Amino acid sequence: MVPARILAGAPLVLAILALSGCSSWGCTDTTVERGKAAVKVRIVDLYGQSDGATAEVVDWRLTPDPQARHKGDEINFHYRFDHVHTYSGPAVDACAVDDKRKALGCQTIYAPDGSPPGAxxxxxxxxxxxxxxxxxxxxxxxxxxxxxxxxxxQDPKDGGGPHPPKPASIGDQL
Incomplete structure (x- = not known):
């Protein structure tokens, strides 16, 4: 049998643990749904909002990588970010796709830091x-x-909230 004195103090102990970050009861993670892939996209944040920044594949071609000619043709693509409003730019996933829009290879590309805002x-x-x-x-x-x-x-006290979708991988339908 548990003494009444211990039971009376239990709510206080739980409140202290919750306030100290030792409880993850209020922490929730959500993953954002992946947006529709296209040649030119309006970049959206974790809340689906856009500040007007866009990213575009300007062109692409099959050609040997000068650093690894022995591997044969690879996909070299040129891109453009427009209306980026911060010095630390956004990043989007780029994917090579087949005629059914299935991903054959993907990677994240970043708008370089230090570019003048809007350029x-x-x-x-x-x-x-x-x-x-x-x-x-x-x-x-x-x-x-x-x-x-x-x-x-990683951080039950301050972590949680929305997160970008998992990067696309080989075989994903875009």
Whole structure:
């Protein structure tokens, strides 16, 4: 039998634990749904809002990577970010897709830091796939991947909230 004195103090102990961050009862994580992939996308934050920033695949081609010519053709693509309003720019996933819009290879591309706010930002990158001959396009996913909020598992006191969708992987339908 538990003494009444201990039972009377239990609510106080639970309140102290909750306030100190030792309880994850109020911490919840949610993963945002992946936006529709396209050649040009309006970048959206974790709440589905856009500040007008866009990302676009300007062109792409199959060509050997000069650093690894022995591997044969890979996908070299050029991109452009417009209307980025911060010095620390957004990031979006870029995916090489086949004629059914299935991802053959993906990676995250970042608007470089230090660009003047609002100025167009251009760059190029490589996508590597097992079968580059099956690639019919390169698409971008509009969800900003640059925000890395701590999860409830990592920080039950301050973590939680919305998180970007998991990056697209090979075989995902875009």
């Amino acid at each position: 167009p930002i251009t760059g190029d990158d490589w996508l590597y796939t097992k079968h580059p001959e099956q690639v019919t396009g390169v698409l971008l996913i509009p969800n900003d991947q640059s925000y890395d909020r701590r999860t409830c598992d």
